[in-house]
Amino acid sequence: MQRTLHLSHPPEQGHPSDVLPLIEDILNEMAEADDWPVTLTMRANLILEELVLNTLTHGDTSGLTEIDLELESENHALTIRLSDDGSAFNPLTDAPVPDVSLPLADRPIGGLGVYLVKTMGEELEYRRENDRNHLKLVVHPE
């Protein structure tokens, strides 16, 4: 099953997080149609929330007008393709990575989102092409 989602910036709805129900709806639909394990739905949702909110709210968003999302589900694997026309940003290398082996008192509060994307996502690829960021990754249930 394939689905696409086009998001404009600034968000038509008002607040960046208003895009979250749109993502949730599409994933629930795909999960039902392709009988996803619950962990795949969770991982896909978490990854998309992180990447989309990062693009909408972090760094220089002055040139950003749109984010395009393509989702393709086959055999309990979800391929995600995200592209946006914002300033160059590679979340795989440009975001700080937390040390998740640190004890409770020393664990930093931030940076966890990108860490989860990189850990839950496979075949991660980033490229900057035609003044757009392109990110591709594949998500499995485990």
Next chain:
Amino acid sequence: MEFSHDRSGDTLVVTASGRVDGSNASDFLESLQGMFDPGDQRIILDLGGLEYISSAGLRVLLMAAQNLDRQSKSFSICSLTEAVGDVFRISGFDQIINVFPSVEAAKQG
């Protein structure tokens, strides 16, 4: 998200259900902190009804755990669903926060 809490002696059991994401994580933190009393020595968070948690929600749990740890209070989480448990494992939270299969197990732990 929906919350309820049940206090028995110095033990507070907070039940949170629904979804916690970037839109409501700050409400989650406020609600959680609003339930703590100075007399609570042991806080158990029952997440059995939690359908979804993103990194924004994990940050709240980390802040709460660190805050309670600094006050030398006991904090544990219980009844994780399979999907939330998966996120806990990958984020390493199961290594820094006590996780139990049920409220009863958390009370005994």
